[in-house]
Amino acid sequence: MSDDRLRSRRPSVDAPTGDVAAAPEAAPLPGEHRGGFQREFTQPTPLQFVPAAERPAEPVVPEPRVEWAPAPEILPRSGAWALALGIVALALSLFVGWAFPLGIAAVVMAVLALRHPWESRTVAVWALGLAALSILYSAGWLVWAAAQAGLLG
Template sequence: MTPVETTAPTPDVDADAGATALPGAHQGGFQRLPTAPVDVPATDSGPAEDGEPLPEAQWVTSPSAPRSLAGGALTMAVIALIVSFFVGWGFPLGLVAIVLAIISLRRPRDSTVVAAWALALGILSVLYSGGWLLWAAGQAGLAE
């Protein structure tokens, strides 16, 4: 093996031989704490020199976006599904949920995932309600 040639360190990285620093001791470098305030240059933001008042500040609002129908459709579908577990007359709620879900699927800002769940649960509630109505018709002797 050949010996590795070593050179003396440059003064900018040479450690002071007489001072051994404890871990965490300040070794120079930073001139202020990381959370110390920073000087901010002053700006001219007062009233005009001639005494003219500043314009009145107003809230800037965006044009009101149309509300999402997906949440309403999902709420209606869940209610229709719960009602359809007990009686058959909940199918109009399911139909409303289906219509709202289809409209919501066509709107670009509405959530398609929520609208798809609303559509699926609305269809399921209509099927359950239809089953109840067929069973009731059979019990009444209307369906043969």
């Protein structure tokens, strides 16, 4: 390529006008102090002196504000009790027919446990199943006893 073609391809830079500020001789480095601070960051803060005659005899300490959090609400737990009562009712109903009130109580407690969202559903279902089984066994014993006594026709 000839020199004329190279010159025509090079961009031309105009001379700066009067409204453009000239660049400083050396650009500041990152983090270099540029002025504007009155004191160093680690310098102590100046304190005002209060004469002893104007100071209070004892420092005024504000009374602490104590607020107690409300006591957490104790939620009724019936699932574990229903399961324990259902197990006892089932064990007794294997031998006697008069354990059906325990089974009915266990069924009621298990149904209450199923209605509470904080209760374990698995425990409540097991309690309900064992309590229902204990009622069936007790009913079987009572029917057998009634048949033996001649109360059933």
